[in-house]
Amino acid sequence: MKESKRERYIRFLLILSCLFVVVIGYVLSSPEETEDAPLMSAQVLKQQDKNQNAVVAVSKNSGNRPILVIYEVEKEREYHFSALHSVALKEQIQEMKINADGDGLWVRIGQERWVLFSNELEVQKNKGEPSFTHSTRQSFQYEETSKSVIIDDGHRMTLDLSGKVKPLEIHRLSANGSLWLIVYKDDVVLAKSR
Structure with missing residues (x-):
């Protein structure tokens, strides 16, 4: 036919x-992949010294949901991250800063909205935007060949990252500068200075 x-x-x-x-x-x-997708971020709320453990705030995604977690880094338990407080958010966390008086954490959610959280992650009443804040993020140079970073915080310090990729953030975790918090795209690790 x-x-x-x-x-x-x-x-x-x-x-x-x-x-x-x-x-x-x-x-x-x-799935949509945007280049502006927020990555993991951290701030050191309390540095480790001889008498106390370090306390850090970490923003990350759990599944598709952004969360903010406060961890205590327990020195006695081989630097075990113990979750103290956590809160799930509806919008992505874009930026974090520590309140100037050290009591609280400013978090930018979405593009414009700043929210003040207490150290227990309770939402505090605020006046809109942070005025006096600071960040514990350190500036650094990444050495591709040696897979290490050079931190210049008054004196040069080198951290060996043992084969990892370039970190997103580096924070001083101990008061004496011997322990550092390294933030990658999907992981947070500790490093000792050489």
Whole structure:
């Protein structure tokens, strides 16, 4: 049986429309990857010294939900991260800063909104935006060949990262500068200075 031009045209039209539906379905079902996606971040709320453990605030994603967690880094338990407080948020955390008096953590949620959390992660009443804050983030240079970082905080210090990729953030964890908190895209580790 011979196919007419009209039947052939309808057949090709059906095939093309099915392919179009499949391509649209694939595009809509694939997860969106944005370059502005917030990554893991941290701030050191209390540095470790001889008498007390360090306390750090870490923002990360658990599944698809952003969370903010306060950890105590227990020196006696081989630097075990023990969660003290945590809170799940509806929007992504963009930035964190420590309140100037050391009591509380400012968190920028979304693009414009700042929220003040207590050290127990309770929302505090505030006046909109932080005015006096500081960050524990240290500036550093990453050495690709040796997989180490050089921190210049008054004196040069080198940390060996043992094969890891370039860190996002570095924070001084101990008061004497011997222990550092290294933040990667999806991990937080400790490093000792050489």
